[in-house]
Amino acid sequence: MTLAVAVDAKMQEVTVWTRGVTLAKEARDTATLLAKAGSLEGKYNQSFDNYVDLPDRINVPVKSYARISPEPIETFYEYENYRPDIVVLAEETLVKGNDILKGCKDGCVVVINTKRDINKLIKYLSPKENVSKVKAVAAIDADALGAGVFHTFDGTEGCIDDTKIGAGVGAAMAAAVAKASGIVKLESLIKLADNKKAVQQGWDAVQVVNL
C-alpha cells in the first residue's frame, strides 16, 4: 500500500473528505487552518490536497490533508495520509459508500458536518473492522454557522486566495475538530480564521459521542 520512508511517531494526520468543486474550498480551509494553528503553537506542519483526486469534478469525493507534529516531519514522499488520526467529513453523505476509516490509527476521531442524529450515522462507518479503533464521533452543523464559499476561479489554485481562509463552513469545522480531538487550541484558530464568530460557535455547538 505504502512505502514508509520515514516514521514520524508523534505526527498527527488529519484527512478532510469533501465534495469536489462545491465544498473543496471549505475542506482546504479546514486543513489549512489546523496546520497553521499548529504552526502558531510552535509545531511543524504540512497541508495539501490529494493530487490523485484532481482535477475534481462536481460532487466527487475528494480529500485534503494536514499533518501536525511537535518534531520535524520527515515524511515528504507520501502524498496521501495512509494512517489518519482524525477524519473529517465536510458533507454528511460521504459517510456512506466511502472507506473513510481505511488505515486509521487507534483512537481515531471522526467529525461529521451534519444536522442529523449522530448515533444514526455511526452504522454507516466503513470498513467495519476499523470501527473499533474509533475513539469518538463528533457532529457539527457547520452549514448553519457559515455560508459556503466557492473557491476563486483565477487559476492560481489557492496561491492567491482573495476569499480569505476560514470565511465559511471550514472555520466551524476546524473548531469542531479542535474540540473533539484537542489537536490545536481554540485561540490559535480564532487568530487565523476570517469568520471568528463561526469558530467560536463551532467550538460551542459540537456534539461529541464517545464510543
Next chain:
Amino acid sequence: MAKVYKQVPFAAIVPSPQTENEGMITGNWRYLRPVVDKEQCTECKTCYIYCPDACVNYSKDDGISFNLKYCKGCGICSNVCPVGAVSRVPELDFDE
C-alpha cells in the same frame, strides 16, 4: 510476417466494459437518490433516453428502475420527467 503482425494487439486498446466497469464505480458520488413514483410514471422512457450513464433500466413488469451502483445523482431524470414522477431524496434517508 503479415500474419504475426496481425496477432499483435493494437496499442492503447482496453477491453470495453460490455455491461459494467468495476474500475469506475460512481455510486458514492450521489447525495440525492432518484426515486420513481410508480403511480405517476407513464413509462414514456424520457429518463431512459436522457440518462448520461445509462443507469435507467426498464422492464415491462417493474417499469422504470435505477442502477444505483453507478447513478451519480445528477438529477437529469428528475428534470426531464414530463409528469414529475422522479423525485430526489437525500441518500442518508435510506439504510442501504
